[in-house]
Amino acid sequence: MSKSPVRVAVTGAAGQIGYALLFRIASGEMLGKDQPVILQLLEIPDEKAQNALKGVIMELEDCAFPLLAGVEAHSDPMTAFKDTDYALLVGARPRGPGMERADLLAANAQIFTAQGKALNAVASRNVRVLVVGNPANTNAYIAMKSAPDLPRKNFTAMLRLDHNRAASQIAAKMGVAVGDIEKLAVWGNHSPTMYADYRFATVNGQSVKDSINDHDWNANTFLPTVGKRGAAIIAARGLSSAASAANAAIDHMRDWALGTNGKWVTMGVPSNGEYGIPKDVMFGYPVTCEGGEYKLVEGLPIDAFSQECINKTLAELQGEQDGVKHLL
Ligand SMILES: NC(=O)C1=CN([C@@H]2O[C@H](COP(=O)(O)OP(=O)(O)OC[C@H]3O[C@@H](n4cnc5c(N)ncnc54)[C@H](O)[C@@H]3O)[C@@H](O)[C@H]2O)C=CC1
Numbered sequence: 001m002s003k004s005p006v007r008v009a010v011t012g013a014a015g016q017i018g019y020a021l022l023f024r025i026a027s028g029e030m031l032g033k034d035q036p037v038i039l040q041l042l043e044i045p046d047e048k049a050q051n052a053l054k055g056v057i058m059e060l061e062d063c064a065f066p067l068l069a070g071v072e073a074h075s076d077p078m079t080a081f082k083d084t085d086y087a088l089l090v091g092a093r094p095r096g097p098g099m100e101r102a103d104l105l106a107a108n109a110q111i112f113t114a115q116g117k118a119l120n121a122v123a124s125r126n127v128r129v130l131v132v133g134n135p136a137n138t139n140a141y142i143a144m145k146s147a148p149d150l151p152r153k154n155f156t157a158m159l160r161l162d163h164n165r166a167a168s169q170i171a172a173k174m175g176v177a178v179g180d181i182e183k184l185a186v187w188g189n190h191s192p193t194m195y196a197d198y199r200f201a202t203v204n205g206q207s208v209k210d211s212i213n214d215h216d217w218n219a220n221t222f223l224p225t226v227g228k229r230g231a232a233i234i235a236a237r238g239l240s241s242a243a244s245a246a247n248a249a250i251d252h253m254r255d256w257a258l259g260t261n262g263k264w265v266t267m268g269v270p271s272n273g274e275y276g277i278p279k280d281v282m283f284g285y286p287v288t289c290e291g292g293e294y295k296l297v298e299g300l301p302i303d304a305f306s307q308e309c310i311n312k313t314l315a316e317l318q319g320e321q322d323g324v325k326h327l328l
Pocket residue numbers: 011012013014015016017018042043044049090091092093094095111131132133134135136158159161162190240241242245
């Protein structure tokens with residue numbers, strides 16, 4: 001018997017990530033090739049944005065995706081999020097050349113308070129939320145805090161792009177296939193302070209750390225390259241990463257919904273105190289997924305260098321959280 005459609009809300013649907021994302025959701029790459037979807041697309045109530053959204057919808061229609069059971073255009077989160085099972089919160093103000101994420105905090109806090117409240121009011125009681133719009137961790141924290149009737153654990157932030165970037169750098173350094181890398185972790189904030197940690201990683205059972213055996217490369221090449229990759233792409237393209245961000249969003253949601261078969265992936269999730277991170281901080285952790293739920297990988301040893309990196313990214317996140325306290 002064919003499955004009944006699920007509702008997927010996407011905000012910022014006429015933006016550049018939206019354009020790289022929607023067609024893949026509609027083709028079944030996110031929730032499976034047997035899962036029909038209804039897209040509930042949100043854009044700002046502005047004529048240009050709504051017109052652009054109309055154009056994107058025309059193209060979605062013209063793809064004749066068998067799994068696309070409906071597409072709706074919205075300008076109000078209260079209708080866009082109605083009964084939604086999945087919500088990808090992409091819409092936000094993107095960072096331009098020279099801007100840091102902190103500059104975006106205030107502008108975006110308003111957006112995510114309103115959207116959290118709308119999810120709380122009208123979404124499915126088990127809606128799974130992924131925040132992509134930057135600063136992603138803090139925006140996810142704001143949305144979670146604005147939705148007290150929904151499960152905290154269902155609010156997540158996107159660290160998967162950092163995870164994929166780290167995997168790709170390691171594969172290039174070692175001359176191995178990126179798909180063979182297991183047990184990679186990215187801790188903390190989606191920002192240059194993130195800590196991509198390959199101490200536990202393996203390639204075909206062999207330790208990545210032992211193979212690379214170069215602390216200087218780790219601290220002075222690998223971590224800055226992964227951390228500043230977004231800025232490097234903005235400098236090169238004049239626009240922020242879109243296709244790779246959309247790809248990471250697909251990876252995040254697919255793994256959450258369909259499972260990882262024991263493979264570690266990175267998700268930004270609200271802490272319950274694991275690894276000494278205060279409760280509720282939206283922190284990148286290694287997780288595995290099964291049966292539609294994620295589970296933190298616990299009990300990993302944290303050495304002095306790693307602790308220092310984790311403290312730094314945590315301090316940044318707590319600073320961001322303090323900056324929005326008065327809005328919550
Ligand atoms: N977490 C991550 O790894 C990454 C996050 N990003 C972030 O994703 C966000 C989107 O990036 P792009 O698609 O490149 O930007 P974009 O500017 O091309 O598109 C954003 C869209 O969101 C819409 N929008 C703005 N406020 C909205 C609201 N309140 N409700 C609904 N729609 C709204 C805009 O009208 C625009 O169409 C940015 O914040 C960017 O920094 C980008 C790459 C990676």
